[in-house]
Amino acid sequence: MKILGLLFVCCFLVSCGFEPLYVQKKEHGAFYYNSKFDTSITQEMAQIKVGVIADRFGQQLRNNLLDLLTPRGTPKKAKYRLEVELLDKSVTQQALRRDITATSERVIYKVGYQLLQNSDVLVSGDSVAYVSYDILANPYSTTMAQKKTETDAAKIIADDIALRLGAYFHSQQSKKESLNNDF
Secondary structure, X not given: OHHHHHHHHHHHHHHOOOOOOOOEEOOOOOOHHHOOEEOHHHXXXXXXXXXOOOHHHHHHHHHHHHHHHOOOOOOOOOOEEEXXXXXXXXXXXXXXXXXXXXXXXXXXXXXXXXXEEXXXXXXXXXXXXXXXXXXXXXXXXXXXXXXXXXXXXXXXXXXXXXXXXXXXXXXXXXXXXXXXXXX
């Protein structure tokens, strides 16, 4: 039964046009595991230098971006520069008790980013993370919950930015291929 379910999922993915984001097929075979891959998208992403981001949240965000974009280390001569800035952090109290004290807080982090090549802006946008934590009776536990949500928000935003940059490089690769195929 498990094999039948796995076969169904594989057939569904093949039929829906699923393609990996960070690699391109060199040959147009039936399945991805049979084909050779062009990893130029990941190589382009590895040419991004991530700028310094202020505060502890910025440090965590930068570390996550470095892990996602340049896992083999920062490039010696970067082709691109990624500038990231925390635009807004808002905290809203939720779930009020009868004595009007909150039992949880919702934190919204909004970050702006720009991918630059020389002085040209290639990609820019905003990324938002919504996280929350419970306010507990023990102040230490509440502080640790706050730190955990900050770490989680940095990871969410880094994943979002890396995905958007990957989509940009994927679209550029697709444009190059369509131009080459037209001639």
